[in-house]
Amino acid sequence: MKLVIDENRCKGCNLCTKVCPYHIFREGKKLNRKGIAVPELDRPERCTNCRLRNLYGRQLCGVCQLTCPDQAIHWIDEEPYEPHKVAIEY
């Protein structure tokens, strides 16, 4: 699983930076097109839910998602080890 912040919903309150036990969310510095500094993710693959949700088959931790007043935090499926064809250019 991959952790993402929905830029359309986030209002930049930075509560997520306060509640994550791994401090994965960091205060954002760049303003987006809505004028909001969306938090940056620091090595989000450390998140308990990213690592173990598929193994356990249920939501784990999720404190950031419950806390986020703007429903901006989600997880999306990803396949990190998908084989890629490498095209070699001569």
Next chain:
Amino acid sequence: MSFEDWYRADRLPHIFCAGCGNGTIINCTLAAVEQMNWKREETVFVSGIGCSSRAPGYILTDSLHTTHGRAIAFATGVKMANPDLHVVVFTGDGDLAAIGGNHFIHGCRRNIDLTVVCMNNQIYGMTGGQGSPTTPKGALSTTTPYGCAETPFDLCDLAIAAGANYVSRWTSYHVKELEKAVKVGLETPGFSFIEALVQCPTAFGRRNKFRQVADHIEFLKTHSLLRAKRDRLLEKGEPVPEDMFVVGELMRRNRPAIGVKP
């Protein structure tokens, strides 16, 4: 499935200010509802008027956004007309304890099978920050510019005294605990009352030394006293710190109730 599936995604982002705690409380309530395996057609959300009362508008099920203070009155009507429905009320401190105070105590007295979630931001948020019946002593608001001189209501004590079957209090910091408390409330027949203390950065925080939203969350974290801890202090005859509020399950009992699904 997750609590997110109960939101009307097309209505988001909602109108609450940045950092407003109301969104957190809706998340926790929906997370509890999600675990009940209720059908959407059998679940109804009811609210009065206020920022907090806008919650049902963002939820997929049928809902009633009623007049100021009357959420419990309308919810009583819904529940008595069709006891098969699961009825959840969202309300604010002004809505519940000021103009709706009588509906609140009589809902508790009748012990009607509702779950009432009160987002207590200790202020009238929607109308610009007037003092409410829960504004703490000394707090600044537009109607208490020199600091509130009145003693506030303890909403949980009120619900217990009036007869509610289940009463608990948490805050927007205690998301997991709040989710569990709402779930117990939904499962308990009779009147369940869950008070959630929340931050209102716009109308309360700004005037009361919580410049950053996180400062208010830190306050809620450090000033909450677990019920078990309070009880131990009382047992030992030690003083309970005056600047703290009690959190946890405050009442669970089985008084005769009405409107319970047959």
